Amino acid sequence: MKLYDFAMAPNARRVRMFAAEKGIELETVSIDLSKREQMNDGYRAINPRLAVPALVLDDGTLITESVAICRYLDALAPEPALFGTDAKDQAIVEMWHRRVELEGMQAVADGVRNSVEFFAGRGLPGAVDFPQIPALAERGKQRVDLFFAMLNERLADSEYIAGDNFTIADIAALIGCDFAKVIKKRISEEQSHLHRWYAAVRARPSASA
């Protein structure tokens, strides 16, 4: 199988970090989004959604959506259990992962895509162009502040976001926190619980994958 990837793309990083935690080495092909290579005919034939990451299996099946790719990798290598252990734990991991996606990653993406010059006319990823919406960028930035405050409160009581174990919710949150730097949102040292968590997760080898 082959992963279509780009170093700076947050969702591609989510897959790389997940694979690294599982000890899976993936053959990767870089699609340079900074040069809009995802719009080329060559890539269009591979993934008509014109986004990365995309995983192509040996039988030719295309899997898009970073979490769908992570679920496939999870089935190949069940340990460590990054989607949770038993039924209750899996539900709690899903809950926190989705909160991180909806309150964090989505907020950061709204902020970045709707304010950064590079994304002018490209307010959403994918095959169709949408204009930036400045009010949505502002809302995104406000929500990033709320997200950091929410995480700081949660991490006062919990070693990792979904409980005692490192999970995909931590991967998503790390990537959200790092991506937020693009719109000048950074964790403050006063958010001591979040700061403690960030330092620990950022120090994992997988964070550099």
Next chain:
Amino acid sequence: MKLYDFAMAPNARRVRMFAAEKGIELETVSIDLSKREQMNDGYRAINPRLAVPALVLDDGTLITESVAICRYLDALAPEPALFGTDAKDQAIVEMWHRRVELEGMQAVADGVRNSVEFFAGRGLPGAVDFPQIPALAERGKQRVDLFFAMLNERLADSEYIAGDNFTIADIAALIGCDFAKVIKKRISEEQSHLHRWYAAVRARPSASA
């Protein structure tokens, strides 16, 4: 366990329909969002996120996020396999479910929350108020048209959205299509594949749950 629910809330309907497909009968408590009962102190103590659905387990554990609740129910009753069967099928279901959520349910929600009078000052669900963003409502409506066209194309080749079997992706898509009526977006009969699928899925007993 007890499900906090509201008949008209799309994400609550997603859980009810999923449970009905599994043959699980849930004890439900209705929180009347039309009267903003989710803001009351009583419910605030149960779910500080002030949204439905929310599942409270017998040990007191709170599970929010509709898909997290569905995953818990799936573990209780694995058949029928609404999240897919083997590793590849599960990844394909996750991919289509996420496409339906991101391209469909999210687009409809953007359209509804940012244009309907009832949601004035409540552009997002949850504990914090955000003003409506008219440009986001317009983008949402445009994206609903693209979503219907995408589904129609997909369903020309596939009985259900993720393949030969009915899955959670179909549940999410049905609910997205029905919720879109609030902003006057309806499947046209000319979209014959989507129309065929909609009639079949709408006729399932679970669609009335």
